[in-house]
Amino acid sequence: MAKTPKTDGEQEGGEAGGGGSKKKLIIIGGAAAAVVLVGGGAAFFLMGGTPATPAVTDVAAVEAASQPHAYYYDLPMMILNLSTADERPTFVKMEIALEVSDDKMLEVIKPNLPRVLDAFQTYMRELRASDLQGSAGLFRLKEELQRRVNIAVYPARVDDVLFKNVIVQ
Known part of the structure; x- marks a missing residue:
């Protein structure tokens, strides 16, 4: 069997079509997406995920429910x-x-x-x-x-x- 000349894509990744570099790109892209999702979720929970000023009726209801009646x-x-x-x-x-x-x-x-x-x-x-x-x-x-x-x-x-x-x- 004779050796065939390598193309540009085969020289970088070792396989035809540059499969190794595509795997690296997919892994890096997936990690970046995970970081963005985790960071967005953390920001959502740290910011409260609710409006900054609750309605007055909501505050009164929460206080009434939290305080035992005596x-x-x-x-x-x-x-x-x-x-x-x-x-x-x-x-x-x-x-x-x-x-x-x-x-x-x-x-x-x-x-x-x-x-x-x-x-x-x-x-x-x-x-x-x-x-x-x-x-x-x-x-x-x-x-x-x-x-x-x-x-x-x-x-x-x-x-x-x-x-x-x-x-x-």
Whole structure:
């Protein structure tokens, strides 16, 4: 078999028609297209892909959906005497609000208010001033008052007991 002379296309790529250089061009073109697509997608996501100023109704709807609804019931101010080892009287003045998740719970709490106040006062009269010192003491008091109010208003449920004012003298 005799050798045939090579054409221009065969000399560059080694095959007839320049197949090797076409493969390189296809790979480079595909990589460039991928870079453009990835860059465009990244720009779309980083820019937000939405209009710069949302409509006012959309903002109000998002805020309303993101914030849980809570209802509060203010208990009357209580002035209670605490248990002491000596004969010196010690008093605590408290203003408390109850947090519930549903306004129907408020309708259950209102008729049971005497039971709630009784549960608070009988518990508080057994405490000493040292039991209320520091954040840990107030946290324990809050947890115990929440437990007692939930027993008093069952089947309603109080989500939290909020101290508006606590003064120990």
